[in-house]
Amino acid sequence: MKFILKAIRTVFIFSILTVLTQVGGVIYLLYLPFSLFVKSEKYSFWKSIVMRSGGFSLIYVLICLFIIPPLAKKNGLVQLPCFSTKEIPVKSGSVLMSLMNRNYVKPVLQEAFFKTAKDVQKKYPSAELIYLDANFPFFEGFPLIPHLSHDDGEKLDIAFLYKNKKAKEFYNKTFSLTGYGVCEAPKKGETNKPNDCEKQGYWQYNLLKKVTFSKVKKGVEFDKIANRFLLQKIIENKEVKEVFIEPHLQNRLNLGKYKKIRFHGCHAVRHDDHIHFQL
Ligand SMILES: [Zn+2]
Incomplete structure (x- = not known):
């Protein structure tokens, strides 16, 4: 069940980012393996969310500034x-x-x-x-x-x-x-x-x-x-x-x-x- 929920969440985030930014969904998939370093068991739920979205945003911005153009x-x-x-x-x-x-x-x-x-x-x-x-x-x-x-x-x-x-x-x-x-x-x-x-x-x-x-x-x-x-x-x-x-x-x-x-x-x-x- 946990796996299915995770898969649904991944597809949802991928779709939203793709619709809004075209390449954001792909960058999110590339980022996912790195996000495993921030396991929610190790940190509190909200701290984990902040760290994951911060990490993704940083990678996203760097790719959009230096690789996409x-x-x-x-x-x-x-x-x-x-x-x-x-x-x-x-x-x-x-x-x-x-x-x-x-x-x-x-x-x-x-x-x-x-x-x-x-x-x-x-x-x-x-x-x-x-x-x-x-x-x-x-x-x-x-x-x-x-x-x-x-x-x-x-x-x-x-x-x-x-x-x-x-x-x-x-x-x-x-x-x-x-x-x-x-x-x-x-x-x-x-x-x-x-x-x-x-x-x-x-x-x-x-x-x-x-x-x-x-x-x-x-x-x-x-x-x-x-x-x-x-x-x-x-x-x-x-x-x-x-x-x-x-x-x-x-x-x-x-x-x-x-x-x-x-x-x-x-x-x-x-x-x-x-x-x-x-x-
Ligand atoms: Zn127009």
Whole structure:
């Protein structure tokens, strides 16, 4: 019985780690023989749990920092940087999400993203582009839940630009742990796809908004002119074939004439909390 329970626990942890981080499950299996050194009979239950998870976390982080990036490069994908520099003003919306290996893209997409960020910085020196979910490092077709289309290194989500109302500098932070779920919702009289989709039974469309614990957007404003400029710069990249934002934002930002911007469909999630673009 004890063996069966242990096996169920191992399969459960393996599955969760694989879904969230792609390689975490395999790292967990590699780590298991080492965890035997911390036998629960020798230590108290909680001490054993802390020591095991600490040991696993250390091994996991070391492998993700030093082994996964070169292997992914051989697979044709590069890792986006976690922190911005003067030369490359892009950064991760969440270091935790990056540690979950959700920040890999094809080099051509990275190039387009960096170019866009530099163009934006030229016009708005205090602005940095924040990326959210990109793709996992291996296996084309492996879905990145909940962004199922992010499975080939050709998709990238980034945050909208917000400005501090008083300082007039760019805010350069996200409003939730993941960067998702805090929306620029439709105003009265604007097209309201989130409502339409929910009415049609697409319960997942507004899910991230409902489950996100977020900070209140206090003291900041959605910068219409800067976001319009950002979207135009994304579209200018020849390699970028499609951009998804909510229709009400496309209208609000007067971007109706751009064919690359289109509605992603009710089967996806709402796109007024982030911009999605793809090769
Ligand atoms: Zn996306």
